[in-house]
Amino acid sequence: MTKKITKIEAQKRQGRYNIYLDNQYAFGVAENVLIRFRLVRGMEVDDQLERQLIDADDVAKAYSRALDYISHQLRAESEVVQKLKDLEIPTDKIPVVMGMLRENHFIDDQNYADSYVRTVMLTSDKGPSVIRQQLRLKKIGENIIDNALVNYESDRMLENATKLAEKQLKHxxxxxxxxxxxxxxxxxMTKGFDSDMITQVLDSLEVEEDPEEQWNNLNEQARKIWERNRRYDDRERVMRTKRSLVGKGFSFDEIQKWMDGR
Structure with missing residues (x-):
C-alpha cells in the first residue's frame, strides 16, 4: 500500500521531525534520516520504505543516545555496548551503532587504554599488573593492553613504587x-608492581628502627595476648603467648626478655 507525505513538521526536540502520511501522523525521524532518504512533501511511501525509515530512525536514536553517553568521558567499547543494552536498544541495532561510532572515531579501545594508563600513572600508586587487570575487566584485548602499558614510563613507575613503599613503611x-x-x-604486589621493581625499591630504602618503640609495641601486644590467654594454666599460657608473638614477627630473645620481666 502506497501513501503520500502530506506534511513534515519539526518537533520541539531539535533535530527531529514528524512525518504525516495522507494527512495522518505516521512516525518521527531524525534529521539525518530525513536528509538521507530525501523526504519531501508529495513523496510516495510504500510499506517497505516506511519500514526502512522506522528502522533507520531506530538506529539514529540509538546512535544519539550512545553519543550522549560518551560525551562526558572516554569509554571502552564494552561499556558502550552494555549501556545500549541497559537502554533496551534492540540487539540487532547495537552492532550497527558500534560500527558508526568506530567509523567516526568516537570510540577506540587503544585510545581508551592509552589514556587510562597515563591517568593512572599520574594520579595513583597502582602498578602495571593491577592496571592490566582493570583493563581486562573492560574487555580490552591483551595486545591493546600491552601497547598501552608502554606509556607507563619506567622512571615514573620507580617514583610511584618508591612513594608507595615509603607510605607503607610508615603504616x-x-x-x-x-x-x-x-x-x-x-x-x-597487591598494588600491581612486579618482584624486581619491589626489590629494587626496598633495597634502596633504609628501614629506620627505634628500639624503644619496638619494645613498647612488644609490651603492648604481649600484655593483650597474655590477658587473652588468662584462662589457661601458666605453662600453657606462656606457650600460647610466645607462639602468638612469634607469629607477629617479634624475635624469641625479645619475647623471652618480656616474659622474664612480666
Whole structure:
C-alpha cells in the first residue's frame, strides 16, 4: 500500500521531525534520516520504505543516545555496548551503532587504554599488573593492553613504587623490623608492581628502627595476648603467648626478655 507525505513538521526536540502520511501522523525521524532518504512533501511511501525509515530512525536514536553517553568521558567499547543494552536498544541495532561510532572515531579501545594508563600513572600508586587487570575487566584485548602499558614510563613507575613503599613503611612502623619489609612487599604486589621493581625499591630504602618503640609495641601486644590467654594454666599460657608473638614477627630473645620481666 502506497501513501503520500502530506506534511513534515519539526518537533520541539531539535533535530527531529514528524512525518504525516495522507494527512495522518505516521512516525518521527531524525534529521539525518530525513536528509538521507530525501523526504519531501508529495513523496510516495510504500510499506517497505516506511519500514526502512522506522528502522533507520531506530538506529539514529540509538546512535544519539550512545553519543550522549560518551560525551562526558572516554569509554571502552564494552561499556558502550552494555549501556545500549541497559537502554533496551534492540540487539540487532547495537552492532550497527558500534560500527558508526568506530567509523567516526568516537570510540577506540587503544585510545581508551592509552589514556587510562597515563591517568593512572599520574594520579595513583597502582602498578602495571593491577592496571592490566582493570583493563581486562573492560574487555580490552591483551595486545591493546600491552601497547598501552608502554606509556607507563619506567622512571615514573620507580617514583610511584618508591612513594608507595615509603607510605607503607610508615603504616607498618609498629610491625617488628624483620617483618616490616615483608608486609610492604605484599602491599606493593597487591598494588600491581612486579618482584624486581619491589626489590629494587626496598633495597634502596633504609628501614629506620627505634628500639624503644619496638619494645613498647612488644609490651603492648604481649600484655593483650597474655590477658587473652588468662584462662589457661601458666605453662600453657606462656606457650600460647610466645607462639602468638612469634607469629607477629617479634624475635624469641625479645619475647623471652618480656616474659622474664612480666
Amino acid at each position: 607498618y612502623h609498629k610491625t617488628p623490623s624483620r617483618l616490616r619489609k615483608q608486609k610492604v612487599r605484599q602491599s606493593m
